[in-house]
Amino acid sequence: xxxxxxxxxxxxxxxxxxxxxxxxxxxxxxxxxxxxxxxxxxxxxxxxxxxxxxxxxxxxxxxxxxxxxxxxxxxxxxxxxxxxxxxxxxxxxxxxxxxxxxxxxxxxxxxxxxx
Amino acid sequence: xxxxxxxxxxxxxxxxxxxxxxxxxxxxxxxxxxxxxxxxxxxxxxxxxxxxxxxxxxxxxxxxxxxxxxxxxxxxxxxxxxxxxxxxxxxxxxxxxxxxxxxxxxxxxxxx
Numbered sequence: 001x002x003x004x005x006x007x008x009x010x011x012x013x014x015x016x017x018x019x020x021x022x023x024x025x026x027x028x029x030x031x032x033x034x035x036x037x038x039x040x041x042x043x044x045x046x047x048x049x050x051x052x053x054x055x056x057x058x059x060x061x062x063x064x065x066x067x068x069x070x071x072x073x074x075x076x077x078x079x080x081x082x083x084x085x086x087x088x089x090x091x092x093x094x095x096x097x098x099x100x101x102x103x104x105x106x107x108x109x110x111x112x113x114x115x
Numbered sequence: 116x117x118x119x120x121x122x123x124x125x126x127x128x129x130x131x132x133x134x135x136x137x138x139x140x141x142x143x144x145x146x147x148x149x150x151x152x153x154x155x156x157x158x159x160x161x162x163x164x165x166x167x168x169x170x171x172x173x174x175x176x177x178x179x180x181x182x183x184x185x186x187x188x189x190x191x192x193x194x195x196x197x198x199x200x201x202x203x204x205x206x207x208x209x210x211x212x213x214x215x216x217x218x219x220x221x222x223x224x225x226x227x
Contacts, residue, residue, distance in 0.1 A: 042220055
């Protein structure tokens, strides 16, 4: 009964290093999302994938890339990390986009610090 | 795009009292309004949601009300307990992409 699993849970990077955050869901959901959470700002959408094989930009996509590897997995990549990307990153999934809104289910986050 | 504002940012209540958190949204096309509870070190967990064809929804001690005309919605927690202490987020979305726009969060503290 894992739901949405994110790895790693914590990571420290140096400016300019690259990193891939992994996310997997076992609920057979079609849609997956990446958010970042900064103090006092709620969660902001970085990228989402409506279904396997598609990805789209959210509110704050600059500096990030994503890959929908298969129906279960959706990864987020920082090609050249910057201190402004220090944040907590959350992955979420839902049954489907485009019809009636479906609840999004979140993982427990990856805490990323960039020095 | 959508803008969601949430108030208050912190709320302290005595155990047994009620707590109310309010949100306003800007996009009249928004039609789905979930509320999430986030405990320390965990991801947000959906606690209740409401769609625009409904004015109120209740689940045990938790209720949500929606005023489409005024574009605001509220979370009501009755008979608060210490385990209700957490950060609560409201959000809004429309059918166009299921993209949620979140409010800034409310830290609720329930004093025993």
